Amino acid sequence: MVPSTGKGRRGGSARPPLSRERVIRTAVAVADEKGSAALTMRAIAEPLGVEAMSLYHHVAGREDILDGMVDAVFAEIDLPPRDTDWKTAMRDRALSARAALRRHPWAIGLMDSRSRPGPATLRHHDAVIGALRAGGFSVPMAAHAVSLIDSYLYGFVLQELSLPFTGAAELDEVAGAILRDMPADAYPHLTELATEHVLKPGYDYADEFPFGLTCILDALRPDEPANA
Numbered sequence: 001m002v003p004s005t006g007k008g009r010r011g012g013s014a015r016p017p018l019s020r021e022r023v024i025r026t027a028v029a030v031a032d033e034k035g036s037a038a039l040t041m042r043a044i045a046e047p048l049g050v051e052a053m054s055l056y057h058h059v060a061g062r063e064d065i066l067d068g069m070v071d072a073v074f075a076e077i078d079l080p081p082r083d084t085d086w087k088t089a090m091r092d093r094a095l096s097a098r099a100a101l102r103r104h105p106w107a108i109g110l111m112d113s114r115s116r117p118g119p120a121t122l123r124h125h126d127a128v129i130g131a132l133r134a135g136g137f138s139v140p141m142a143a144h145a146v147s148l149i150d151s152y153l154y155g156f157v158l159q160e161l162s163l164p165f166t167g168a169a170e171l172d173e174v175a176g177a178i179l180r181d182m183p184a185d186a187y188p189h190l191t192e193l194a195t196e197h198v199l200k201p202g203y204d205y206a207d208e209f210p211f212g213l214t215c216i217l218d219a220l221r222p223d224e225p226a227n228a
Helices: 020-034 041-048 052-057 062-076 086-103 119-134 139-162 168-181 188-198 205-219
Strands: 006-008 011-015
Touching (some): 020 062, 086 119, 086 205, 119 139
């Protein structure tokens, strides 16, 4: 077994001590690069320069690592400030969450699946609910609001990450090829949408997110007097 501290396998300077934080951080990096399916104890241990069994001194196993990874992603999401109105707080939090999920695409299917949430996860949910409660939402309405916002957030990021293009040049190529292959005048409304909106200079699918978020936030209404 390679010890968790000491010199690297090829000589050189001493490695930083192995810790739970380093294991989780490395697991996040592995998942970012290869996806969560590739997340084995051996895959995490290799970039740390240790044997897989060394990890068990710091984590209980793969499920414990997944718990820590999800908590690390929640820690990247900005918490709603206490002195911000609820609508601004929900908007800023959703934008921050979308950015975090785009950095870590594997996290979407895990964010609400863990039965042992970590402190950053609990702190995040408590702050979001607290911002809604301070804004005049009853407990049931706060629950409805969080469910609605998060359903839109997760769904949009999933769709965004599934698109067959990542930028304007690729979009033009993909959309242009679809238009060329379609029978002439067979799908007039689809053609109209592509030519008059999607293929216009400056179009960015990401702009659809704040539009939809605004619609949702404008539809939500507090049902109690705001807390003093």
